[in-house]
Amino acid sequence: MDEIFGIPAPLLFGQLLLGLINGAFYAMLSLGLAVIFGLLNIVNMTHGALFMMGAFAAWMLLNYLGLGYWWAMLIAPLAIGAFGMVLEKLFISRLYKLDHLYGLLLTFGLALVIEGVFRNYYGSSGLPYRIPSELQGAWDLGFMFMPVYRGWVVVAALFFCLATWLVIEKTRLGAYLRAATENAPLVQAFGVNVPRMVTLTYGGGVALAALAGVLAAPIYSVNPQMGTNLIIVVFAVVVIGGMGSILGSVITGFTLGLIEGLTKVFWPEASATVIFVIMAIVLLARPAGLFGRA
Amino acid sequence: MTLTRRKLVASVAVGAAFMQAAPRLARAQAANTIRIGVLNDQSGLYSYIGGVNGVALARAAAEEFGNRGFNVEVLAADHQNKPDVGSNIARQWIDRDGVDMILDVPTSSVGLAVNQVCRERNKAYINVGSATSDLTGAQCAPTTCHWVYDTYMLAKSTGGATVRAGGDTWFFITADYAFGHALERDTSNFVRAAGGRILGGVRTPFPGTTDFSSFLLQAQASRAKVIGLANAGQDTTNCIKQAAEFGLTRRGVKLAALLMFVDDVHALGLQTAQGLVMTESFYWDLNDRTRAFTQRVRGRLTNNQPPNMVTAGNYSAVLHYLKAVADMGVAQAKASGVEVINRMKAMPTEDDAFGTGRIRPDGRRIIPSFLFEVKKPEESRGPWDYLKLLQTTPAEEAFRPLAEGGCPLVRS
Numbered sequence: 001m002d003e004i005f006g007i008p009a010p011l012l013f014g015q016l017l018l019g020l021i022n023g024a025f026y027a028m029l030s031l032g033l034a035v036i037f038g039l040l041n042i043v044n045m046t047h048g049a050l051f052m053m054g055a056f057a058a059w060m061l062l063n064y065l066g067l068g069y070w071w072a073m074l075i076a077p078l079a080i081g082a083f084g085m086v087l088e089k090l091f092i093s094r095l096y097k098l099d100h101l102y103g104l105l106l107t108f109g110l111a112l113v114i115e116g117v118f119r120n121y122y123g124s125s126g127l128p129y130r131i132p133s134e135l136q137g138a139w140d141l142g143f144m145f146m147p148v149y150r151g152w153v154v155v156a157a158l159f160f161c162l163a164t165w166l167v168i169e170k171t172r173l174g175a176y177l178r179a180a181t182e183n184a185p186l187v188q189a190f191g192v193n194v195p196r197m198v199t200l201t202y203g204g205g206v207a208l209a210a211l212a213g214v215l216a217a218p219i220y221s222v223n224p225q226m227g228t229n230l231i232i233v234v235f236a237v238v239v240i241g242g243m244g245s246i247l248g249s250v251i252t253g254f255t256l257g258l259i260e261g262l263t264k265v266f267w268p269e270a271s272a273t274v275i276f277v278i279m280a281i282v283l284l285a286r287p288a289g290l291f292g293r294a
Numbered sequence: 295m296t297l298t299r300r301k302l303v304a305s306v307a308v309g310a311a312f313m314q315a316a317p318r319l320a321r322a323q324a325a326n327t328i329r330i331g332v333l334n335d336q337s338g339l340y341s342y343i344g345g346v347n348g349v350a351l352a353r354a355a356a357e358e359f360g361n362r363g364f365n366v367e368v369l370a371a372d373h374q375n376k377p378d379v380g381s382n383i384a385r386q387w388i389d390r391d392g393v394d395m396i397l398d399v400p401t402s403s404v405g406l407a408v409n410q411v412c413r414e415r416n417k418a419y420i421n422v423g424s425a426t427s428d429l430t431g432a433q434c435a436p437t438t439c440h441w442v443y444d445t446y447m448l449a450k451s452t453g454g455a456t457v458r459a460g461g462d463t464w465f466f467i468t469a470d471y472a473f474g475h476a477l478e479r480d481t482s483n484f485v486r487a488a489g490g491r492i493l494g495g496v497r498t499p500f501p502g503t504t505d506f507s508s509f510l511l512q513a514q515a516s517r518a519k520v521i522g523l524a525n526a527g528q529d530t531t532n533c534i535k536q537a538a539e540f541g542l543t544r545r546g547v548k549l550a551a552l553l554m555f556v557d558d559v560h561a562l563g564l565q566t567a568q569g570l571v572m573t574e575s576f577y578w579d580l581n582d583r584t585r586a587f588t589q590r591v592r593g594r595l596t597n598n599q600p601p602n603m604v605t606a607g608n609y610s611a612v613l614h615y616l617k618a619v620a621d622m623g624v625a626q627a628k629a630s631g632v633e634v635i636n637r638m639k640a641m642p643t644e645d646d647a648f649g650t651g652r653i654r655p656d657g658r659r660i661i662p663s664f665l666f667e668v669k670k671p672e673e674s675r676g677p678w679d680y681l682k683l684l685q686t687t688p689a690e691e692a693f694r695p696l697a698e699g700g701c702p703l704v705r706s
Contacts, residue, residue: 011515018508116337123596124342126528128563131539138541144511145541219539220504221531221561225339229504264496264508269470272499 007265010143015261021150023257024157025212029230030237030249031161032208035168038244039181039201042092043100045108047234048227049115050206053080054213055222056118059129069132069218076214077207084206088199096198111227118224126221153215160211161250164204168246177201236279242292252290324392327365328619328627330356330612331393333383333408334423336372339501339528340400342557344423344604346370348398350594351605355612364624366616369393373404375501380404384411394628395420395615398608402426402473412437418631418638420615422607425526425553426476427694430658434701437631438657439638442575442607442648445473446694448552449480451573451665451687453522456550457488461520464550465513466495467506467533469525474500477524477552493518498525506533507540514542526553531561538566555602559680564671567680571667575692576603576647577681580664587646600678606647614643651689656701663692 029051036044057079058072067075087110095103135149168174180187180194188194213227220226234253241252256275263271282290332352334344349370356366369387373380380399387393388411396412399405400423412419413435420439421429427444464485468474474497482492493516496509510533513521521542523533530551537543551558554572578588578600588600591609595601601609618637619627627634635657643651643659651661666681674680696704 008515011511014511015508018505018511021507022505119337119341123599124337124339124345126342126531126561128561128566130563130565138539145545147539147541149539219536221528221535223528223561225337225528226504229502261508265512268496268498268509270499272502 012262012265014144015265016258017144017146018150019258019261020254021154021257022260023254024154025216025230025253026234026237026257027161027250027253028157028208028212028215029234030241030253031164031246032205032212033234033238034241034244034246034249035164035208036202036205037238038246039177040092040198041096041100041181042103042107042202044205045104045231046087046111046114047107047205047209048229048231049111050080050084050209050227051213051216051230052118052224052227053083053114054210055129055217055220055226056122056213057210058214058217059127059222062129069135069214072214072217073211077210080210080213081203081207085199085203088202092202093195093199111231115224115228122224124224126223129217129222131218149218153219156215157212160208164208165246165250233275236275240275240279240282240289242289245289245291248289248291325628326363326624327367328395328616328624329367329369329387329391329393330395330397330615331369331371331384331387331391332397332608333371333373333380333387333404334398334400335375336370338375340375340423340526342561343527343555343602344398344400344608347595347599347601347605348423348608351591351601351609352397352612354591354594355609356616359613359616362616362620364619368612373399373401375401375404377403377407381407381411384408385415388412388415388417394418395631395634397611398423398604400424400604402428402476403471405429406433406472409433409435409438412631416631418615418634420611422611423604425473427480427699428472428476430654430656431694431699431701434656434699434703436657436703437635439611439635439653439659440657441611441659442603442661443573443663444658444693445477445480445552447575447663447687447692448477448573449484450692451663451685452550452552452571453481453484454488455571455665455685456520456548457485457490459548461548461550462488462490463518464490464492464520464522465516465518466492466522466524467509467513468495468497469500469529470497471500473526474524478522481522481524481550481552495522498529500525500529503529504532505536507536509533510537510540510542514540514545514547518547520548520550522550522552524552527558528561530554531558534562534570535566555604556600556678556680557602559668560599560678564669564674564680567668568670569668571665571684572681573663573665574603574681575661575663576601576606577664577666577683578602578606579679579681580683583646583649590646601647610643610645610647613645614638614641617641654696656696656699656704658693658696658699660689660693662689663687 054076057076061067061072131149138145138147241248263274332349335341353368371383395418402424405424422441425445427446429440466478468478559567639653648661653659665685
C-alpha cells in the first residue's frame with residue numbers, strides 16, 4: 001500500500017474528504033457571521049443558537065407536522081430568519097451606535113436564553129433525525145466509503161455560499177448593502193430604507209445558519225448544545241478569514257476544515273486546538289485577517 | 295436628603311447588630327438540618343445523564359425518608375464539566391454553606407478533584423456519576439463511596455462479552471481525560487487477559503469533538519474487529535451514528551459502546567442502536583421493585599422519562615446516607631465525614647432501585663451488573679422499552695477484587 005508521511009494514502013485521502021465536509025459547515029456558518037458583521041457591525045454570538053434552532057425546526061416539522069427534509073430546507077430558514085428579524089428589531093437594533101462589546105454581550109445572553117428554553121423542553125440528550133431516503137446509502141470510492149448525504153452537504157454548502165456571494169457582489173441589492181456599510185446616512189439620503197435593509201440582512205444571515213442546521217440535523221444528534229460546540233470554532237474561522245470578508249470566510253472555512261482533518265491523523269489530541277493556534281499566528285502576522293482590509 | 299453624622303452612626307450600628315445576629319439565627323437552624331449538595335453537569339453534554347433529574351431524585355429520596363428528628367435540604371449546582379469549577383463549588387459549599395454531603399459529580403476529572411476536597415475537609419462524598427475506578431483504587435479516600443458503576447465493571451461485562459463473542463482485535467476511540475483513560479486501561483486488561491490484541495487507538499479532545507468520522511476511518515484502517523468506544527454521552531451516540539453512516543458496521547466491524555445509558559438509546563433510536571450490548575446496574579424494567587420505583591418517581595423527571603442508573607443511584611445514595619445519619623445522630627454526622635461513611639459501610643444497602651448490597655472498605659458499593667442488548671424496533675412494546683437482559687454478573691464478581699485496586703485503606 002502506498003504511504004505518505006507514514007500514513008496509508010487511502011486513509012489520507014479519506015481524511016481530506018472529511019475535512020472538506022466539515023469545512024462546508026464552517027463555511028456556511030462563518031459566511032452568515034461575516035455578512036452580519038460586515039453590514040451590521042454586530043458580533044453575533046446567537047449564531048450558534050440559531051443554527052441549533054434550524055436543526056430543531058427540521059425535527060419539529062417532521063414530528064409535529066409530518067413534513068420531511070426537503071420541506072424543512074425551505075421552511076426552517078424562512079421561519080428562523082423571521083425569528084431573527086424579530087430579534088433584530090426588538091433588541092439588536094438598539095445597540096448599533098454603541099461599542100461592539102454591548103452587541104456581543106446581548107447576543108451571547110440571547111444565545112444562553114434560547115439554549116436554556118430548548119434544554120428545558122427537549123432535554124439535552126439529543127433527538128434522532130433520519131437521513132432522507134433519497135440521500136441514504138453510500139458510494140464505495142475504493143479508498144473509503146463515502147456516504148451520499150455527506151457529499152450532498154458539500155455540494156449544497158458550495159451552492160449557497162456562491163449564491164450569497166453573487167447576491168452581495170453582483171446585484172443591485174448587494175451594491176446598496178455594501179454602500180450602506182460605507183456610509184449609511186448618504187445611502188438613506190438617496191431614498192433607500194437602510195434600517196429595513198439591515199433587518200433583512202440580519203434575517204438573511206440567520207437563514208443561512210438555520211439552513212446549516214437543517215443540513216447538520218441528520219449527521220449530528222439534534223440537541224440544544226450543538227451550536228455552542230461549533231460557534232467558537234466558527235468565530236476563529238471568521239477572524240482568520242478577516243472580519244466581514246465574505247469570500248474570505250468561505251475559503252477559510254473549507255481550508256481550516258482540511259487542516260483540522262489532517263491534524264486528526266497526525267496528532268489527534270491537538271485537533272480541537274489547531275484552529276486557534278492558526279488564529280493566533282494570523283493575528284500576529286496579519287491583524288486584519290487573511291482576506292481583510294486593515 | 296442630607297446624611298447627618300448621627301444618622302450615619304445609627305445606621306452603621308443597626309447594620310452591625312444585624313450582621314452579628316444573622317449568623318447566630320442561621321446557625322441555630324443549621325444544627326438540625328442535613329444539607330446535601332448535588333453537584334453535576336446541568337447544561338453540557340452530560341447533563342441528560344444526571345442533571346436536573348439527578349437533583350429531582352435526590353429530593354424524592356429525602357421526601358420519602360421524611361423527618362426523623364432532623365430536616366434535610368438538597369442544594370444543586372452546575373460544575374460545567376470543569377474540575378476547577380467543581381472543586382471551587384465544593385469548597386464553598388463546605389466552608390460557607392454548611393453542606394454535609396456531596397453527591398453525584400459525574401465527569402471523572404471533576405469527580406476526582408472533588409474527592410480530594412472532601413477528603414481534606416472530612417466531609418462525606420458519594421460519587422454516583424463518575425466512572426473512573428481510581429475513586430476506589432489509588433485515589434480512594436475514607437470519606438468516599440462510589441455508588442453504581444465504574445470502568446472496571448463496564449470493562450469486565452461489556453468488554454468480556456465482546457471478546458467471548460469473537461472480537462479479539464481492538465482499536466480504541468478514547469475521550470482524552472481521566473474517564474476515557476481509565477476505561478481504555480481497564481478494558482485493555484480484559485482483552486489481553488482473554489487472549490485478544492490491541493491494534494491501536496486515538497485520543498479525542500474532550501469536550502468539543504462532534505465529528506468522529508476521521509477517527510472511525512483510522513479505526514477501520516487498523517483492520518481491528520472491534521472498535522472500543524471509551525467515551526460517553528453525545529460522544530458515544532455520535533460515534534455510533536457516524537459508524538453506521540460510513541458503512542463500518544455493515545462491513546462487519548463491531549462497536550463496543552463501553553459506557554451507554556438508556557437515554558443514549560433513546561437519542562439514537564432503536565433503528566440505529568439495535569443489537570448493541572451495554573452494561574448497567576439499574577434498568578427501570580428489570581423487576582417488580584424497579585418498576586414500582588419507576589412508577590413512583592417518573593412524574594418528577596423531564597418528559598416523564600424513567601430514571602436511569604445515575605438518577606436512580608442518587609435516590610438510593612441519599613436514602614442510605616440518611617439512614618446512617620439517623621442511626622448515629624445529626625451532631626455526630628455533621629462533625630465527621632469519615633464517621634458517616636464508616637457507619638454507611640457497616641450497614642447493608644437496601645432500596646427498590648438496586649435491591650440489597652453492601653459497601654466495601656475501599657468505598658466501592660457492591661451490587662450486581664447486568665449486560666443488556668438493545669432491542670430491535672419490532673421487539674419494543676412501548677416507549678422506553680429498549681433493553682433485554684442477556685446476562686447478570688453477581689455482586690461479588692462484578693467489581694475489581696478488593697486486593698487488586700491498590701487502595702491504601704485496604705492495606706492498613
